[in-house]
Amino acid sequence: xxEERELKCPLCQHNEFDKDKxxxxxxxxxxxxxxxxNMLTCKRCKHIMLFEDGNTFFLGVN
Numbered sequence: 507x508x509e510e511r512e513l514k515c516p517l518c519q520h521n522e523f524d525k526d527k528x529x530x531x532x533x534x535x536x537x538x539x540x541x542x543x544n545m546l547t548c549k550r551c552k553h554i555m556l557f558e559d560g561n562t563f564f565l566g567v568n
Contacts, residue, residue: 513546520550528556 514521523546530541543558 515548515551515553516555517553518548518551520548522549523547523555524549530556 512521513523515523526545526547528543528545530543532540541558543556546555546557547553548555
């Protein structure tokens with residue numbers, strides 16, 4: 507059985523976030539699609555974490 511994990515801010519350990527959808531533009535000659543990501547902002551310290559399709563650019567999960 508898989509253990510349920512709670513997402514925590516890596517800076518302050520708070521667990522409440524504001525969630526927004528963002529689009530990060532790719533630049534270059536062969537720009538086919540942009541990066542679509544979810545942006546989670548910690549409500550306490552305003553640290554930003556970006557997640558793309560279940561993967562993360564920064565691991566904020568213990």
